[in-house]
Amino acid sequence: MSGKRVSHRNGNSPDYNIVLLGELGVGKSALTVKYITRRFIMEYDPNIEDTYTKHEDIDGTEMCIHVMDTYDKEDSDPLRYLRWADGFMVVYGITSRQSFDKAREYLESVTQYLKANSKDSPVALVGNKIDLERYRQISKVEGNTLAQEFESLFFETTAAEEFEYVEDVFHGIIHEIQREKGDRHVNFQPLFISEEKFHAAQRRPKSPRAGPDKKEDKGPTKKNSSSFKLFNKSFKIFN
Numbered sequence: 001m002s003g004k005r006v007s008h009r010n011g012n013s014p015d016y017n018i019v020l021l022g023e024l025g026v027g028k029s030a031l032t033v034k035y036i037t038r039r040f041i042m043e044y045d046p047n048i049e050d051t052y053t054k055h056e057d058i059d060g061t062e063m064c065i066h067v068m069d070t071y072d073k074e075d076s077d078p079l080r081y082l083r084w085a086d087g088f089m090v091v092y093g094i095t096s097r098q099s100f101d102k103a104r105e106y107l108e109s110v111t112q113y114l115k116a117n118s119k120d121s122p123v124a125l126v127g128n129k130i131d132l133e134r135y136r137q138i139s140k141v142e143g144n145t146l147a148q149e150f151e152s153l154f155f156e157t158t159a160a161e162e163f164e165y166v167e168d169v170f171h172g173i174i175h176e177i178q179r180e181k182g183d184r185h186v187n188f189q190p191l192f193i194s195e196e197k198f199h200a201a202q203r204r205p206k207s208p209r210a211g212p213d214k215k216e217d218k219g220p221t222k223k224n225s226s227s228f229k230l231f232n233k234s235f236k237i238f239n
């Protein structure tokens, strides 16, 4: 994109909506909060569904990213996120076969909706918790095969390690959303956080954990006051 800014009808930064779907406990909240705050937080209230906002400047393009961390009950209406989302992240834990089966169900319902509504929003299958390699139940090949079946992007990542592992996933889907909306015209190769890259990084000395990461972060922005709820809870913060 070489620093060129995307112009929009009203001159404002574009807004992109990303929804996270998946079984309880796969790390939807952990990934959302890591992306927004760069921190790994251990405990969440599993019954909360919320939307968080982050300002980004990617390749010289300013944008506003809204992330919905869903809590899907039996009787809740999936249209609330299906209509809202510009891009979907279907998350499973690599240590849980059950969450992988659930991810397939989400992929089926999302792709069915998109097809029925002639929409082409990008979908990413995301295998989380690769820091727990020793408990892995879903191989990378199996994840990749499922993603290919649904013509979706595929990533493996962890919310418990470096911020970049999570950022890569979000930026990957943001690039695809931009491309789908005609805001980006370059050939983008989906980023993979490979086990090799992850383990190589594990062997390197880690950057200091405390405090914010290197890049200036404008922090969470109030959308409907939800972003600020984060800081009122007694979370355990690990980095």
Ligand SMILES: Nc1nc2c(ncn2[C@@H]2O[C@H](COP(=O)(O)OP(=O)(O)OP(=O)(O)O)[C@@H](O)[C@H]2O)c(=O)[nH]1
Binding pocket: 022, 023, 024, 025, 026, 027, 028, 029, 030, 031, 041, 042, 043, 044, 045, 046, 047, 071, 128, 129, 130, 131, 132, 157, 158, 159, 160, 161
């Ligand atoms: N080791 C490890 N633990 C993780 C990771 N991501 C999340 N967790 C932990 O897994 C548990 C569930 O994570 P959540 O983010 O609450 O999962 P969720 O998908 O939002 O599910 P609910 O909050 O239960 O709706 C928490 O204890 C997290 O700390 C990860 O990448 N690695």
